[in-house]
Amino acid sequence: MSDSHDSLSKKPADEPGSGGGGVKERVPPEAIRAVPVRHWGRWIGVAVVFALLAALFQAFRGADINWDVVGEFLTYDTIIEGAGKTLWITLLSMLLGVVLGVVLAIMRLSGNPVLSGVAWGYIWFFRGTPVLVQLFLWYNLSFVFETVNLGFYKDEMNDFMTPFLAALLGLGLNEAAYMAEIARAGIQSVDRGQTEAAHALGMNNGRTLRRIVLPQAMRVIIPPTGNEFINMLKTSSLVYAIQYTELFRAGNTISTRNLAVMEMLIVVTVWYLILTTVFSIGQYYLERYFARGNERVRPPTPLQRARAWLTGPRRQRPGRGPAGGV
Structure with missing residues (x-):
């Protein structure tokens, strides 16, 4: 037993890195070099997209389109007025x-069967x-009245x-049916306990709706409302059929005079893209504003992302230090 005890108590003195003191020096583990996974499918997809874009660009480059006419009529008075x-x-609308x-949403949620039935019939x-x-029903009311x-x-x-009033009624009353369902979904998304707590504090139904329910429902209502607005911006082109001179009708009127049909359609398309882009940016900031109480850290805006990308520190390659050494 004594021999075995002596053998266990002995410390090796000749191990490398012991320093002669009999204590083994710890060697730090080798740094892990992470190799990113190669996504070959993404690169193939990028190549296909660039090939299609190049083919589309080449097709329009060789098409019989007078781009000088497009540039001339982009700022034409009739187009801007349209x-x-x-x-x-x-x-x-x-x-x-x-x-x-x-x-209509409030009527639809009402306990009164008459109000609820009228709202349902309208929708x-x-x-x-x-x-x-x-639009044609409103514009041709003179046939019956x-x-x-x-x-x-x-x-x-x-x-x-x-034509203006017919367009306003046709677009606005139709949009009200869709907004009623959007508002109803937003109101129903608020927990019922919020209303019960407000009633327990002495609030009536109207004040509860204004102060408690609708502010919380806006997080659900705003995103589809923004989409409906952009959709309304494009749907308004239908009012050309009832003689209202909006953007599409203005471009169509000019094309009947100069016979530049495709060029004027491109002009109208560019203006629609400009308008929808501006309001899409506005929708993003509006959604971000109403989501401020729902998220601890709000996502950065596109401008903040661009500024961070331009001014932020560059990512170092794996295995390289600040000076580029290994």
Whole structure:
């Protein structure tokens, strides 16, 4: 037993790195060199996309398109005026749709069967018929009503139902049906306990809706509302059929005079892209604002991402120090 005990108590003195003191020096582990996984499918996809873009560019380069006409009419007075009318009818129609949609959503959630039934019937009719048909129904009311009599106002229907008013009613009332469902979904997304707690504090239904329910429902309502606005901006091109001179009709009118049909369509397309891009950026910041209480750290804006990418430190390659040494 003594021999075995002596053998266990002996410390090796001749091991490398012991320093002669009999204590083994710890060697730090070798740094792990991470090799990123190669995604060959992504590179193949990038190559296919670039090949398609090159083919598309080459096709338009050889097409019979007078690009000087496109550049000339991009800032033409009639086109700019048409873009302004498109924006104006879109804003007013969306405002009408949002206000009426919220009212319809509240009616739909009401315990009164009459109010709920009327709201359901409105949504059923306007979602079930095309926008173009509704525009023609409003524009051709003079075929069934010769005059309009509101008590305080009386006039011929042809003079009263202008292309602008027909476009406003056709687009706005149709949009209200979709906004009603969006607002209803947002209101129902708020926990029922919030309403019960507000009632316990003495708030009535109207104040609870304004102060408690709607501010929380905006996180759900804002994103689809922004999409509806952009969709309304494009749908407004249908009002050319009832003689309202918006962007598309302005371009179509010019093309009948100079016979530059494709060039004017490109001009109109560029203007629609400009308008939708501007409002898409606005939608992003609006969603970010209403999400401020839902996320601890809000995502950076595109401008902040670009600034960080330009001014931030460059990533070092694996296995290389600041001076480039191994």
